[in-house]
Amino acid sequence: MRRLTLRQFRVFEAVARHLSFSRAAEELHLSQPAVSMQVRGIETILEVRLTEQLGKKIFLTEAGREVLHASRAITARLDDMQANLAQLRSIDSGQLNLAATSTVNVVATDILARFRGRHPGVTVHLDVSNRAAVLDQLVGNRIDLAIMGQVPDGLGLEAIRFMDNPLVVIAPPDHPLVGQRNIAVESLATESFLVRETGSGTRGAMERFFAARGLEIQSSMEMSSNEAIKQAVQAGLGLGILSLQTLEMELALKRLAVLNVDGFPILRHWYIVHRADKRLSPVAQAFKEFVLGPAQ
Known part of the structure; x- marks a missing residue:
């Protein structure tokens, strides 16, 4: 017919x-x-x-x-x-589906705010999760892009580094080690640490750092967010290791202090990540270029 x-x-x-x-x-x-x-x-x-x-x-x-x-x-x-x-096809409209690890949330939201200042018509969906959950979303093609720490090989992902991410040891301001210089890493072996959950990139970096030196840290409490760790450290429940970029307000208000420990900061990096076989939409491509471009 x-x-x-x-x-x-x-x-x-x-x-x-x-x-x-x-x-x-x-x-x-x-x-x-x-x-x-x-x-x-x-x-x-x-x-x-x-x-x-x-x-x-x-x-x-x-x-x-x-x-x-x-x-x-x-x-x-x-x-x-x-x-x-x-x-x-326009970068002035459409939707951007983005995920970020909770450690990089402060950085990601700042970048998003500036990107939307240039493209106010874009609708953004941001999911903040731990590293394992973000990787799962990337592999499952449920998001366009992710901002996170180091990406493992073998998952078919393309990761481009765009910013340094120094991890530092934090303590309450009245801790005996505050103000000391060149604190030996070994002296931290007797301290209790507040740590992120299994699957967190920060926790993985911390464990690798101490294991490489033959040390095993004492974990007093496991927490699912950086904010919870900051609050617990302020309350004197232990030390923490967090990204320096997440501590600006607490350090300015002297609610927390950074310890001067040998070998720190642990220098990691932030990456913008997507599936290697994914054809990015114009909005997603524009955001990637914004993150990697001179605007940063």
Whole structure:
């Protein structure tokens, strides 16, 4: 069975709107015989008459009115689709699906705020999770991009470094080690540490650092967020190891202090990450370039 074409629908809509083959031809820049042929083609396929002529006037038949109703619905949907695709091609609209590890949340939200200042029409969905959860979202293709620490090999991900991430030892301001210089790492072996949950990049870096020196840290409490660790350290429940970039307010207000420990800071890096086989949308590509560009 032959199928109706979009061109036939658009020609018929013009005829129905003007109730005139000649006026429809003028609007569409076609000859009148070409317009008539398109309408007759629809009638042949559907085996019904769409128009009838009474005197010098053209009228739609009942079948013609039905075809016109369907034609308008179809062309409206196609027009909507084209408009939506145009938005997706624009970096001034559309949606950005982003994830960030909780350690980098402060950095990520600052970058997002500046990016949206340039592109206020973009809708952003940001999920803040631990490293394992963010990796799962990337591998499962549930997000466009992620901002996080080091990415393991073998997951089919592309990771580009864009910022240093120094990890430091923090203590309450009245801790005996505050103010001392060149504190030996071994002296921390007797301290209790507040640590992130298993799967956290910060915890992994901390454990590797001490293991490389033959030391085993004492963990007094496991916590699922940096904020919880900062609060617990302030309360004197132990020491912590966190990104220096997350401590600006607490250090300025002297609620926490950074210990001068040999081997610290542990220098890590922030990466912007996506699946290597993913074709980024214009919005996602623009955000990636913004993160990596001179604006940073």
